[in-house]
Amino acid sequence: MNKKELINSGKVKSVFTTDDDDKVIIEFRDDMTAGDGERKEVMNKKGAYNAVISAKIFKVLEENGVETQFIDLPEPDVMLARKLDMIPIEVIVRNIATGSLIRKYPIADGTRLEPPIVQMDFKADEYHDPMLNDSIIKALGIATQEEIDTLTEKALKINEVLKEFFADAGIILVDYKVEFGKDKDGNIILGDEISPDSCRLWDSETLDMLDKELFRKGKDDEVMEAYVEVYNRIIPDDEKVI
Ligand SMILES: Nc1ncnc2c1ncn2[C@@H]1O[C@H](COP(=O)(O)OP(=O)(O)O)[C@@H](O)[C@H]1O
Ligand SMILES: [Mg+2]
Known part of the structure; x- marks a missing residue:
């Protein structure tokens, strides 16, 4: 699925339209913000960790009967999702x-x-x-x-x-x-x-x-270690993509 137009660039994610009107591509960036976006830093691979963790959680929720936006994770930091x-x-x-x-x-x-x-x-x-x-x-x-x-x-x-x-x-x-x-x-x-x-x-x-x-x-120096710890604990080895 190809990205078309950027329709929303928030504090940490960018949302693009695709060839399919009902689907969006959500890019998880490496930005990290606090205080309504007043403080901002870039953390290496943070976008990918959050996207993979989110995808896993959406899949678990779907298996338990909760409808989510999740369609696919074509790249570690890119989610194909239902447009909402x-x-x-x-x-x-x-x-x-x-x-x-x-x-x-x-x-x-x-x-x-x-x-x-x-x-x-x-x-x-x-x-x-x-x-x-x-x-x-x-x-x-x-x-x-x-x-x-x-x-x-x-x-x-x-x-x-x-x-x-x-x-x-x-x-x-x-x-x-x-x-x-x-x-x-x-x-x-x-x-x-x-x-x-x-x-x-x-x-x-x-x-x-x-x-x-x-x-x-x-x-700041402890943040990514914590995110990686969550990733390692909830993503089984055969699903690890980072
Ligand atoms: N499935 C979706 N379809 C359309 N927009 C979405 C979808 N999921 C999230 N968004 C929106 O994408 C935007 C970007 O995300 P984010 O960077 O977290 O923004 P914000 O800084 O507003 O929290 C947010 O406005 C969010 O509500
Ligand atoms: Mg947000």
Whole structure:
């Protein structure tokens, strides 16, 4: 499948149209950003690690009945995906309290959240991704109540599948963010990526961070080692392409 026109260049990925109107090519770049894109560095092969990890996770989700954008990974850093009309909501699921949750609310770092928290933030860097609620989402015309309920259900289903998937690799899924979009028939499908950029992942034994939080904390020299560790643990040897 050939790239045609660049339709969206975000902070870490570039999206291209293809010969097929229903498919896009998503190139995962080596950029790493924090603070709504205010700090940016280039990390060697980061795009490929995130693309391969995302592809693996999308395949696992598909096997468990969650529809995703994933079609193929023709190159380690290039994903062929279903073209979606993205919903500007970051759906966040939290199994353990940390990060912005403990900064904004009186809850101790590391508190187990049962049931998990589902949070929706407005995906808009210029507004610093403010938290939404159902009435705000409807007032902004972003989604209907039925769609909000679908997003919540899907995010929780993804959580159940991925908590177990990561646990099998000795990793705690602390929290994560997903983005959904609509296909041409209006079906809500999981898009974007699920990677150490968009998840908080802790080693089950040591509780060491294995995700982008290291970069947020300025530990730039440890970031890629963590991403490679996640890759090595979840990608079987016969599926390794990097
Ligand atoms: N399947 C898809 N079809 C169309 N656009 C997509 C798809 N998956 C992700 N996108 C969009 O691609 C853009 C680029 O990704 P990214 O670099 O992560 O951007 P951002 O900086 O906005 O988070 C994002 O706007 C994202 O919503
Ligand atoms: Mg993004």
